[in-house]
Amino acid sequence: MNNENRNRDIKEKKNSAFKFVRRDFFKMISFAGISSLLPNSVFAKEDFRNDKNIPKKYIQNRDIPGFHIRSANPFMGVDMGNWGLSIGGMVKNPIALSYEDLFGMRMMSQVSRLKCVECWSAKAKWEGFHFSEVVEKLQPDPSAKYVYIQSADSYYESFTVEELLRPRVLFVLRMDGQPLSKDHGYPLRLIAPFKYGYKNIKYITSIKFLDTRKRNYWSNSGPYSVDGTIQPGIDHPLDYNKKPIPINGGEVFHFFDKRPPA
Numbered sequence: 001m002n003n004e005n006r007n008r009d010i011k012e013k014k015n016s017a018f019k020f021v022r023r024d025f026f027k028m029i030s031f032a033g034i035s036s037l038l039p040n041s042v043f044a045k046e047d048f049r050n051d052k053n054i055p056k057k058y059i060q061n062r063d064i065p066g067f068h069i070r071s072a073n074p075f076m077g078v079d080m081g082n083w084g085l086s087i088g089g090m091v092k093n094p095i096a097l098s099y100e101d102l103f104g105m106r107m108m109s110q111v112s113r114l115k116c117v118e119c120w121s122a123k124a125k126w127e128g129f130h131f132s133e134v135v136e137k138l139q140p141d142p143s144a145k146y147v148y149i150q151s152a153d154s155y156y157e158s159f160t161v162e163e164l165l166r167p168r169v170l171f172v173l174r175m176d177g178q179p180l181s182k183d184h185g186y187p188l189r190l191i192a193p194f195k196y197g198y199k200n201i202k203y204i205t206s207i208k209f210l211d212t213r214k215r216n217y218w219s220n221s222g223p224y225s226v227d228g229t230i231q232p233g234i235d236h237p238l239d240y241n242k243k244p245i246p247i248n249g250g251e252v253f254h255f256f257d258k259r260p261p262a
């Protein structure tokens with residue numbers, strides 16, 4: 001087996017393991033019923049770090065050099081023959097951009113960490129453009145406070161304009177000095193380091209300014225919030241016995257292997 005095939009096999013194994021976990025998890029949720037999703041039970045005050053039964057992997061963020069690849073649904077990558085980015089909604093100047101057009105934006109770069117709710121994170125150097133450039137060019141209506149982003153694999157995300165204008169939020173074209181790979185979101189993805197991985201939408205095809213907040217894929221298909229802001233010290237909101245699991249997490253804490261004082 002050559003290296004490429006072997007890597008793909010490993011990737012596929014990881015992906016199927018991932019699906020199994022999430023599917024199981026939905027079964028659990030439908031058994032438990034909707035009451036388990038109520039804020040009171042989700043954000044109970046009890047400190048689960050004292051629960052000796054929680055497997056370590058649920059508590060300790062694993063730093064994964066080189067990344068996992070996460071896809072809600074199997075996806076072969078974007079067909080660039082059909083790819084274009086449309087940016088519109090409640091704006092003065094809606095536009096359609098080609099891949100080449102994107103390089104007309106001012107390129108910024110940063111090193112930041114992507115943190116998945118499944119308790120792993122990884123760092124990369126990201127290059128792309130700031131949302132402020134889009135806002136300047138398109139001039140959204142002042143009442144358009146929300147942004148809805150759709151992708152080529154039918155995934156979708158939702159933000160406030162204000163969140164996307166924060167520092168270190170990038171619409172990314174390049175990762176670690178290369179164009180994004182087909183698995184990591186080529187041709188365009190979002191990196192918002194203060195949000196959990198699922199908010200970092202890949203394969204973007206459309207960005208819309210709206211005056212109402214839409215939901216996102218994982219709030220419609222699972223227990224994760226629309227907001228998805230990393231809560232330092234709280235992760236896996238429902239993945240282990242439907243309890244909030246504290247971890248050392250998020251961009252704020254980089255010493256992932258040490259627990260904060262209980």
Ligand SMILES: Nc1nc2c(c(=O)[nH]1)N[C@H]1C(S)=C(S)[C@@H](COP(=O)(O)O)O[C@H]1N2
Pocket residue numbers: 067068069070071072073114115116117151152153155156183184185196197198199200201202203
């Ligand atoms: N379009 C799209 N974007 C997506 C996803 C997806 O399934 N489809 N998965 C999300 C999740 S859950 C995570 S953790 C990150 C993982 O990014 P990576 O695959 O580049 O590591 O992508 C996010 N963006």
Ligand SMILES: [Mo]
Pocket residue numbers: 070116117118197198
């Ligand atoms: Mo994720």
